[in-house]
Amino acid sequence: VQLQASGGGTVQPGGSLRLSCTASGSTLIYYAVGWFRQAPGKERELVSAISRDDDSIYYTGSVKGRFTISRDSAKNTVDLQMNRLNPEDTAVYYCAAVQSPYWYFSWDEYEDWGQGTLVTVSS
Numbered sequence: 001v002q003l004q005a006s007g008g009g010t011v012q013p014g015g016s017l018r019l020s021c022t023a024s025g026s027t028l029i030y031y032a033v034g035w036f037r038q039a040p041g042k043e044r045e046l047v048s049a050i051s052r053d054d055d056s057i058y059y060t061g062s063v064k065g066r067f068t069i070s071r072d073s074a075k076n077t078v079d080l081q082m083n084r085l086n087p088e089d090t091a092v093y094y095c096a097a098v099q100s101p102y103w104y105f106s107w108d109e110y111e112d113w114g115q116g117t118l119v120t121v122s123s
Contacts, residue, residue, distance in 0.1 A: 001026040001112050005095045008117030011085055015121070019080040021095030021114055028071065032103040033078040034110060035069065037091035037119075047093070048080060049103035058103060062088065085121045092116040 007019040021033060034049035048069040049058040057069060068081040078095065094117075096110035104110065 001028070001031065001097055003095050003097060003112055003114035005093060005114035005117040008093060008119045010120040010122060012123050013086050013121055015085050016081070016083045017085065017119060019082065019093055019095075019117060019119075021078045021080075021097075023076045023097070027073075028076055028078060028097065029073055030099055031097040032100050033069075033071070033095060033097045034103050035078075035080045036094045036096060036107060037089075038094070039088075039091040042091075044094075044107055046105050046107075050078060051103055052101045056103065082119070085119075087121045090119060090121050092118050 002024045004022045007017055011017055032052045035047045036044050037047050038044040047060055047063055048067055050069050050071060054071055066084045071078050095114045097112045098110045
């Protein structure tokens with residue numbers, strides 16, 4: 001499956017953005033999907049993930065209560081709604097998919113990756 005991440009931009013602290021991971025070539029209903037981010041000088045981390053059947057969802061601790069991952073089968077997307085953004089959320093955000101019931105913490109476990117979209121939170 002080919003993935004395209006979109007929706008990044010520059011927002012002020014406290015603002016919101018909605019990222020979309022749009023698939024082509026296959027349908028995402030067969031995939032678990034993860035959203036990763038990499039900030040300058042830091043390692044890439046799993047921010048959120050959703051299992052293939054939507055029965056398991058993960059959020060890293062720093063985004064719990066602020067970010068929401070969701071799947072839109074009609075649009076063939078997995079979205080990440082990000083609220084109450086702060087400067088520590090500044091990073092390039094990537095989506096990744098694996099044809100498996102389960103999501104994984106490791107980038108290397110995924111089979112397909114999008115190109116990344118930049119999120120900058122700054123006043």
